[in-house]
Amino acid sequence: MTAGATLPSTSASPTARHVWTRARGVLIAVVFLLFGALTIAVLRSDAQHGRLDPRSADPYGSRAVTTLLADRGVSTRVVTTIDEARTAVGPDTTLLIAAPDLLTRHQQTLVREVTRNSGGRTILVAPETSVGTLAPGIAADPAGSFDSVLDPDCELPAAQKAGAADTGGVRYLTTGVQADTCYPSNGLPTLVHLPASSGGDTVVLGAPDILYNDRLDEQGNASLALQLLGSRSHLVWYLPSLSDAPATDSHNRSFFDLLPSGWLWGTLQLFIAAALAALWRGRRLGPLVSERLPVAIRASETVEGRARLYRKTGARDRAAAALRSTTRTRLAPLVGIPAAQAHAPEALLPALSAHLHGDGQLLHSLLFGPPPGNDAALITLADQLDAFGREVRRP
Numbered sequence: 001m002t003a004g005a006t007l008p009s010t011s012a013s014p015t016a017r018h019v020w021t022r023a024r025g026v027l028i029a030v031v032f033l034l035f036g037a038l039t040i041a042v043l044r045s046d047a048q049h050g051r052l053d054p055r056s057a058d059p060y061g062s063r064a065v066t067t068l069l070a071d072r073g074v075s076t077r078v079v080t081t082i083d084e085a086r087t088a089v090g091p092d093t094t095l096l097i098a099a100p101d102l103l104t105r106h107q108q109t110l111v112r113e114v115t116r117n118s119g120g121r122t123i124l125v126a127p128e129t130s131v132g133t134l135a136p137g138i139a140a141d142p143a144g145s146f147d148s149v150l151d152p153d154c155e156l157p158a159a160q161k162a163g164a165a166d167t168g169g170v171r172y173l174t175t176g177v178q179a180d181t182c183y184p185s186n187g188l189p190t191l192v193h194l195p196a197s198s199g200g201d202t203v204v205l206g207a208p209d210i211l212y213n214d215r216l217d218e219q220g221n222a223s224l225a226l227q228l229l230g231s232r233s234h235l236v237w238y239l240p241s242l243s244d245a246p247a248t249d250s251h252n253r254s255f256f257d258l259l260p261s262g263w264l265w266g267t268l269q270l271f272i273a274a275a276l277a278a279l280w281r282g283r284r285l286g287p288l289v290s291e292r293l294p295v296a297i298r299a300s301e302t303v304e305g306r307a308r309l310y311r312k313t314g315a316r317d318r319a320a321a322a323l324r325s326t327t328r329t330r331l332a333p334l335v336g337i338p339a340a341q342a343h344a345p346e347a348l349l350p351a352l353s354a355h356l357h358g359d360g361q362l363l364h365s366l367l368f369g370p371p372p373g374n375d376a377a378l379i380t381l382a383d384q385l386d387a388f389g390r391e392v393r394r395p
Contacts, residue, residue, distance in 0.1 A: 052098040052125065052208055054078055054237045059214040062237075065225050069235060072226070076235045082107050088236040091119030091200070094229055095236045098208075100127035100134055102240040108133040117198045121231055125208045126170050135194055135202050137177030140170050145185035145206065149219055154182035156193050158227035162220035167191050169207025203228055316378050317371035324367055327385045331392050356391065 050056025054066040054076055066076040079085050082103070089095055095115060097103075103111065108130050115122045124131065128140040145168035152159035159165075159182040171188035174181060181189035183206075190206030205228070210221035229235055310319045325343065332342035335351040342348060349363050366388060372378040 052211060053239060057213060059212065061213050062211045064213045064216045065211055065222070065229065066235070066237070068222065068226055069230050072230055074230045074233060074235055076237055078237045078239065080239050080241060082110060082240075085236060085238040086110060086114045088234075089114050089118045089120055090234070092232050093118075093234045093236055094121040094123060094232045095238060096123040096125065096229065097127075097134075097238045097240065098125050099240050100124045100130040103130055105133065107240075112136075115200070115202070116196065117200075119198050119200045121200060121228075122202045123228060124202065124204050125211070126206060127204065128170055131172065131204060135192070135204055137175055138179070138192055138194065138204055139173045139175070141173055141188055143171070145169055145171055145190055147185055148207075148209065150183040150185055150190060152182050153184055154180050154189075156180040156182050156191075158224060159183065159191065161227065162224035165220045165224045166209035166215055166218065167205065167207050167224075169209070171206060172204060311375070316373075316375070320371045320378060320381055323382055323385055327389055328367055331389060334392055352392065 050058045050061040052060070052062050054062045055078060057063045069076060077088060079088060085095060085097075095111075097111070100108070111122075112134055122134070124134055127134060131138050131140050148166050148168040149164050150168050151164050152162065154160075159180075165183065167183040167190045168185055169190055171185055171190055172181075172192050173188065174192060177194060179195075180193035182191040182193070183189060192204040194202040194204070196202065209215045210225045216222050216225065307319070310316070328342045328348060329339065331352065332339060332348055335348075335355045337348055337351050345364060345368050348367070352363055352367075366381075366384060372381050
């Protein structure tokens with residue numbers, strides 16, 4: 001080897017290329033997930049902006065219906081807090097709750113108490129978990145309607161005048177109450193009209209489609225919406241939000257009540273994704289593979305290192321046994337003894353005695369004797385085994 005020659009690298013540390021090769025699949029998947037999430041967020045933001053907001057002219061807004069109501073002399077007032085909604089309720093007022101399920105149980109009770117004897121109309125848009133409190137005797141069916149456009153099939157005048165409408169959504173069950181059930185889907189209504197003894201009433205609407213700007217001119221949506229919302233001279237449009245919570249209610253809510261329901265599913269999805277990633281990246285049992293050593297170590301250094309370990313622990317018996325075993329293994333083929341019988345005294349010693357014409361008792365002590373008592377005796381044994389090996393190899 002010349003002085004200028006360089007040894008190949010024996011480092012086992014991963015190079016930048018190896019890191020990129022192993023991680024590029026994960027990185028590409030993360031980029032695609034982020035891009036997909038961003039795209040969905042943008043699309044949902046564009047589609048759901050101003051949803052059921054009477055001030056919004058977007059496709060899912062409700063400005064068109066309030067404009068038509070204004071032409072008929074019905075004023076619309078938008079409120080965003082529970083206190084404003086309770087104050088505005090009256091016999092000449094229609095209270096529309098755009099998202100009843102966002103109300104807490106305490107808020108639902110407050111709304112029910114103030115609307116029960118107000119003499120006005122209350123319209124609940126697609127309630128599910130909240131319908132039992134806001135409209136007692138009515139429960140949401142877990143299976144929704146598979147049809148969007150439905151026929152009225154009831155005696156309610158507003159439904160008969162409107163005809164078919166886009167009411168397909170949540171279906172309802174009525175128990176123990178006198179109510180008009182309209183627009184049935186597979187036997188269950190998607191619109192329920194519940195009269196009150198005080199002269200008011202409650203309308204449970206299974207879908208918000210008839211209130212959307214882009215759906216108002218289809219079927220009998222406009223007629224049904226105007227009749228339901230225009231029965232009183234004032235319309236209070238309540239847009240609940242997660243931040244709308246009375247001070248008395250916030251003290252009774254736990255930390256988990258403050259978290260949106262989507263966090264539960266999000267956490268579950270992350271847990272499943274982590275489990276799948278662990279299974280994917282986990283090591284599997286398989287055939288042995290060769291692995292590059294961090295550095296190249298000479299055999300003599302390995303022997304010296306092991307000898308130092310034996311010396312440090314005082315393992316003279318192990319060191320002597322290793323020396324004698326190696327000597328027997330090397331000498332057995334020279335005297336015609338198979339390797340399988342190299343450590344059998346009755347086979348090896350007679351062959352060595354015949355080869356050297358020596359004393360078998362001395363050979364037994366040398367090759368199969370007890371361990372040395374000190375380091376000096378171990379060194380003497382090593383020298384004797386080395387000399388004996390040269391003697392056997394001599395022609």
